[in-house]
Amino acid sequence: MSTQTSTLSDYRRRLTTNRLGLWLFIISDAFLFGGLLVSRFYLLGTAIRPEASQIVGLVVTSILLLSSFFMNRAETAIAHGDRKTFQFSLLVTLLLGVLFLAGVVGVEWRIAPFGPSDGAAASLFYTMTGFHAFHVLSGVLFLAIVWRNGRKGLYSPEKHWAVEAAAVYWHFVDVVWVFFYPALYLIGTP
Amino acid sequence: MDANIENMKKEAYRAGFSVLVLLAMLTVGEYLLGSIAVGWWAPLVGISLLKAFFIVRDYMHLPRLFAGEEEQE
Numbered sequence: 525m526s527t528q529t530s531t532l533s534d535y536r537r538r539l540t541t542n543r544l545g546l547w548l549f550i551i552s553d554a555f556l557f558g559g560l561l562v563s564r565f566y567l568l569g570t571a572i573r574p575e576a577s578q579i580v581g582l583v584v585t586s587i588l589l590l591s592s593f594f595m596n597r598a599e600t601a602i603a604h605g606d607r608k609t610f611q612f613s614l615l616v617t618l619l620l621g622v623l624f625l626a627g628v629v630g631v632e633w634r635i636a637p638f639g640p641s642d643g644a645a646a647s648l649f650y651t652m653t654g655f656h657a658f659h660v661l662s663g664v665l666f667l668a669i670v671w672r673n674g675r676k677g678l679y680s681p682e683k684h685w686a687v688e689a690a691a692v693y694w695h696f697v698d699v700v701w702v703f704f705y706p707a708l709y710l711i712g713t714p
Numbered sequence: 715m716d717a718n719i720e721n722m723k724k725e726a727y728r729a730g731f732s733v734l735v736l737l738a739m740l741t742v743g744e745y746l747l748g749s750i751a752v753g754w755w756a757p758l759v760g761i762s763l764l765k766a767f768f769i770v771r772d773y774m775h776l777p778r779l780f781a782g783e784e785e786q787e
Contacts, residue, residue: 592773600727
């Protein structure tokens, strides 16, 4: 019993450090996206925006918001020992992430009436969505690993740091899009 | 005890859903604002900041970072 208590106590101590490390990484990554956002307003101002599809923009934004909800549901489920909901919600999050990638890279990039070299607005559009898409892709891979480990029963209500880390990373990617969406689709005219 | 855990779980699920509804409403609002009032960039930035605040607080659980070891979930 005392060994078990000691192990849990060690785990909680490590958890505090792990959380700090993850947030430091998130903050450092946020500077990259912050720089891109500043570039967008510096080069285009608030009067011009890329000529991107409004409908696709709204749809992919909704998909990402919905994926954040399911990620939160998955984390809540494992924290309360509800494995079935955890596995299901994580899978839905993963699929919505893939759908978001398909929407941006497969649809938006294909139907956009400009290429990456057609001026500042076009270059910014592809750079910003491209960087973000790579983060979504790495998040999807992270989620796939967590889902596989979850099937093996590696997480419990007491110990599920990997799930928490995947969730924080996924929500961060969502927060980035919260700022990219109006910057690329709503502010200014094409 | 089990009933208590079950209630806590339901409450946590409900809180997550409430945030989703809020974010959906804000997204529809910013879409309409962006379509109607083209020059109004400041309210759009405000809506983005509000959405980010709810995600960081309720989905990313930022307050956990400042919790002591005894308060860990």
